[in-house]
């Protein structure tokens with residue numbers, strides 16, 4: 350399908366590939382999904398076209414990795430580990446709990462939610478995921494809280510785990526307090542097995558702030574080699590936007606499915622572009638996680654796009670960086 354890209358005006362193609370991400374293209378008003386292979390090809394083109402910046406960024410990663418170790422090694426698209434000892438993690442947990450309290454009071458219409466903020470901005474932050482199974486708990490009105498949430502994801506052992514897997518120092522694309530009420534009817538969007546659209550590879554990290562067990566509808570996933578085998582089979586059940594449990598179960602027994610469960614601090618680093626996953630289904634108990642997304646700036650929605658990198662830098666402008674690595678990861682530098 351890659352040939353259809355070239356039938357579009359060049360500017361439009363460029364925008365689609367490098368600014369909006371490339372999980373799909375819109376050709377003559379129709380949505381064309383890009384296969385993982387096509388996304389890999391685009392990543393390779395992007396890295397080649399940006400070789401000097403890409404190599405400089407790799408060199409920086411190697412320099413950082415020479416003195417510090419990742420907290421885990423991703424194999425088969427994921428790593429389960431305990432991150433409770435990471436510097437700043439317990440402060441981030443405290444912030445997550447405090448902001449969740451505010452959020453729940455606000456949603457319940459309480460007059461005094463315990464803090465003051467600009468309601469319009471709060472509503473806007475909340476609205477981003479209001480209809481999704483995983484809610485964004487607003488925190489950006491409180492810069493101290495927002496900084497405390499970013500900090501543990503800038504700990505070398507955290508970003509190096511993603512860097513080792515991606516082969517380049519990533520950018521921190523998002524950090525969230527992820528609240529799943531698990532009270533929906535039926536299954537929609539991320540409650541069904543799916544692959545995320547950003548690039549051919551990415552790393553998301555999910556961290557339990559409170560205990561996660563089967564009653565909290567944990568993130569559940571299929572390791573990479575199984576997922577790739579399903580896709581490569583070419584069966585239409587696995588090429589659409591969502592896949593049914595039953596279709597997967599027929600090919601991959603449930604004993605091979607992995608759930609992210611455990612006490613506070615239990616984490617999973619996972620490539621959600623290459624491992625089928627779902628979570629936050631209707632369940633007896635809600636779920637509270639910290640979540641962050643690391644992206645390869647040369648093989649993702651960010652690609653070569655200076656505009657996107659600047660947007661990222663602006664998004665985290667409140668954060669006081671301490672070194673070159675942090676500035677690179679927050680998009681303040683190309684390399």
Ligand SMILES: O=C(O)CCC(=O)C(=O)O
Pocket residue numbers: 482483529539545553567568569621626627628629
């Ligand atoms: O609710 C979940 O655990 C799934 C979330 C998800 O699909 C994602 O963050 O990409």
Ligand SMILES: [Fe+2]
Pocket residue numbers: 539543544545621626
């Ligand atoms: Fe997802």
